Amino acid sequence: xxxxxxxxxxxxxxxxxxxxxxxxxxxxxxxxxxxxxxxxxxxxxxxxxxxxxxxxxxxxxxxxxxxxxxxxxxxxxxxxxxxxxxxxxxxxxxxxxxxxxxxxxxxxxxxxxxxxxxxxxxxxxxxxxxxxx
Amino acid sequence: xxxxxxxxxxxxxxxxxxxxxxxxxxxxxxxxxxxxxxxxxxxxxxxxxxxxxxxxxxxxxxxxxxxxxxxxxxxxxxxxxxxxxxxxxxxxxxxxxxxxxxxxxxxxxxxxxxxxxxxxxxxxxxxxxxxxxxxxxxxxxxxxxxxxxxxxxxxxxxxxxxxxxxxxxxxxxxxxxxxxxxxxxxxxxxxxxxxxxxxxxxxxxxxxxxxxxxxxxxxxxxxxxxxxxxxxxxxxxxxxxxxxxxxxxxxxxxxxxxxxxxxxxxxxxxxxxxxxxxxxxxxxxxxxxxxxxxxxxxxxxxxxxxxxxxxxxxxxxxxxxxxxxxxxxxxxxxxxxxxxxxxxxxxxxxxxxxxxxxxxxxxxxxxxxxxxxxxxxxxxxxxxxxxxxxxxxxx
Numbered sequence: 440x441x442x443x444x445x446x447x448x449x450x451x452x453x454x455x456x457x458x459x460x461x462x463x464x465x466x467x468x469x470x471x472x473x474x475x476x477x478x479x480x481x482x483x484x485x486x487x488x489x490x491x492x493x494x495x496x497x498x499x500x501x502x503x504x505x506x507x508x509x510x511x512x513x514x515x516x517x518x519x520x521x522x523x524x525x526x527x528x529x530x531x532x533x534x535x536x537x538x539x540x541x542x543x544x545x546x547x548x549x550x551x552x553x554x555x556x557x558x559x560x561x562x563x564x565x566x567x568x569x570x571x572x
Numbered sequence: 573x574x575x576x577x578x579x580x581x582x583x584x585x586x587x588x589x590x591x592x593x594x595x596x597x598x599x600x601x602x603x604x605x606x607x608x609x610x611x612x613x614x615x616x617x618x619x620x621x622x623x624x625x626x627x628x629x630x631x632x633x634x635x636x637x638x639x640x641x642x643x644x645x646x647x648x649x650x651x652x653x654x655x656x657x658x659x660x661x662x663x664x665x666x667x668x669x670x671x672x673x674x675x676x677x678x679x680x681x682x683x684x685x686x687x688x689x690x691x692x693x694x695x696x697x698x699x700x701x702x703x704x705x706x707x708x709x710x711x712x713x714x715x716x717x718x719x720x721x722x723x724x725x726x727x728x729x730x731x732x733x734x735x736x737x738x739x740x741x742x743x744x745x746x747x748x749x750x751x752x753x754x755x756x757x758x759x760x761x762x763x764x765x766x767x768x769x770x771x772x773x774x775x776x777x778x779x780x781x782x783x784x785x786x787x788x789x790x791x792x793x794x795x796x797x798x799x800x801x802x803x804x805x806x807x808x809x810x811x812x813x814x815x816x817x818x819x820x821x822x823x824x825x826x827x828x829x830x831x832x833x834x835x836x837x838x839x840x841x842x843x844x845x846x847x848x849x850x851x852x853x854x855x856x857x858x859x860x861x862x863x864x865x866x867x868x869x870x871x872x873x874x875x876x877x878x879x880x881x882x883x884x885x886x887x888x889x890x891x892x893x894x895x896x897x898x899x900x901x902x903x904x905x906x907x908x909x910x911x912x913x914x915x916x917x918x919x920x921x922x923x924x925x926x927x928x929x930x931x932x933x934x935x936x937x938x939x940x941x942x943x944x945x946x947x948x949x950x951x952x953x954x955x956x957x958x959x960x961x962x963x964x965x966x967x
Contacts, residue, residue, distance in 0.1 A: 475599075475818070476619045478909045479886055481938075495936065499886055501618050501909050502610065519785055523884075568722045 440468040447550055447557035455510040461510060465538040466557055469563045477529040482540055491549045496548040511549040513542035562568040587635035588732050588796040604704025606636040608817050615813035622819040622911040625780050627740035629817035637702035638728035640713055644695040649857050650721030651695040658716055661853035666691040671759045673850050677860030681867055683836040688777060702832045732796035737784030740810040745785050745960050747806045767802045781827025782954055825906050826952035834905040835876055835919055841867050846876045874921040878949035885942035887918035887935040894934045894941055901926055917951050
């Protein structure tokens, strides 16, 4: 699955798509693949504050629980309620329909720390090498 | 995303099929010091593997399991006496060609390990033990058989153990052997030629709650890979898929089969674990018996129950359980979504007063208490097979 050029990526495998002062956040295709069958998504409610680098929710597969870390700080304006009934969308469309939350950014400068798509692809390619070594 | 239970990488042990799993693109994990496949994306992942076993057939590499053979020394009866002393079930009741579930116990009546005991001959037994407890088990067996006239051999590295599980496992294996599989009852075994390998141990055993077989072939790499490949080829028409430890865990949990380090451990006794039906107090002396007698007289303080989440949330291993009034009452030993039932299930230790079916309790999930209730176990039991023309003829 392609990594959209417009998105920015974290080392914990979240993506962020910025439109004005609103950032949409999700997990990457690499992340959903590592997790396996996603069966449960727990997200903050609108109004909640999230902090860059801190956990804001969890995604669970059959076998494991994974925390989701905020790529940037801000206030949640919307959570993807669809995922409560169709968590498997995280596997099938992680970069699109399975976005997790929309956030009003507190400090857009934080995003400068994140990777662009080619850098992220190189990052996960290295991880792949580590795993098969 | 970061996994809360990522394995620490140390020097991991590998089965003879390790390279093959990697070629298949399996996701590998550290399981008790072994580098093992947890799921195969090429099979469709954990849930698809789980469903294949419930509805068709799946194949597992379980070569990490250990094997201890106990035979007579100079005098007849030495091996049987040793096995009777070492394990809680009554091995004297086993016919040659029969196996049963049993356990090795500490003097405290708690678990060294759970085992499958196979009676290979009148005075010849094979104990199949867990991977993570191999060294401990072998040392314990040696230490506790010093006064017996028997020979203890560690054959753990000699075998590649392959499990074919599911209602079509019998069809797959039958196409690879001349041994008549229909005649082998559950928990019985035979020796026969499999994939041209003479004298292969073929046991109708498994850890999935489904019908199936486990075969023990030489651990030499080329041979092991050839057998695996032939199983896959033979199983193609039945939709066989390679299955990892992830599916093995959800399958055994639905069937309420204990996992060492979870439901059973050196801290849990036989009565608490609900495994009394495999413990034959009347057979006479065995390690742990005295403590179990005392524990029985003293009564239970906790017991293993099956629970089902009522509220949204997945109970996981080691999560704490609370009564409706908020009192801490116990802990989850294994918990997972159940692919077969579509519910979130778990096993947990709770006080006997909280063990009645329908009892409402809560499980603390990331500092939130989520409602659950005690339900009957096993969570899943396979349907009794309709009359089979082959077995009808034999009866």
